Amino acid sequence: MFNLMREDIRTVKERDPAATSTLNVVVNYPGLHALWAHRVDHWLWAHGRRGLARWSSQVARFFTGVEIHPGATIGRRFFIDHGMGVVVGETTIIHDDVTVYQGVTLGGTGKEKGKRHPTLEDHVVVGVGSTVLGDITIGRGSKVGGGAVVIRNVPPNCTVVGIPGRVVVREGQRVETVDLHHEDLPDPVVEMFRQLQRRIDVLEARVLQDEAAISERSGKELPAEDEA
């Protein structure tokens, strides 16, 4: 157990440049306290002491601002930075070396039963204030941008941003997306008038051309008529 705690402290120092000393980490990191409390709660949950586990997780929430359901499965070197407002649902599975920031929700959509919370594979990073909903998988090494709402599976090594979350980087390459500038959305009525105007211009030019040809022809033909 102490080896695990030492590893947790090392993880914080590695991932947060502000973590200067072991004492600083042990005293000032609510995400770490929440993780340690969860280990105890999860043990209680797994050994049938579910009521006590739930109560204990609520006590931890009161002190840390992080609500982790005791049923959630969390791997090694999990790092919750800042912590406040993080919610981890009952059937969430978090693999190793995952990082989440404040305000992250790993929740259910409210429509599913059984496994209804996300699975985060190794080395996933979930940015500040983002929401991952449902029994979906965020693939190994993927990043969820701050403020995103992700409701579909994300393949490994991707960056997903926005609402709803869309992949913008895959395996280090930018993914082309449709670029709709809101200030530049096409207006079908204006476009129809433009087309009509173009058509009128063409017809007008043709009429003028025809008139010129007729007057030219009639100018030449007139003397002929006179001669006749």
Ligand SMILES: CC(C)(COP(=O)(O)OP(=O)(O)OC[C@H]1O[C@@H](n2cnc3c(N)ncnc32)[C@H](O)[C@@H]1OP(=O)(O)O)[C@@H](O)C(=O)NCCC(=O)NCCS
């Ligand atoms: C998503 C993130 C991880 C960057 O990942 P990345 O793979 O390096 O992606 P890039 O920076 O190359 O950005 C890719 C595109 O997504 C956009 N983007 C990046 N983060 C975004 C976000 N949170 N929301 C919306 N769009 C975002 C970029 O503008 C870029 O768009 P462009 O191609 O039109 O220029 C990072 O921007 C982020 O959100 N990190 C969260 C960190 C955090 O929570 N910190 C809290 C500290 S307290």
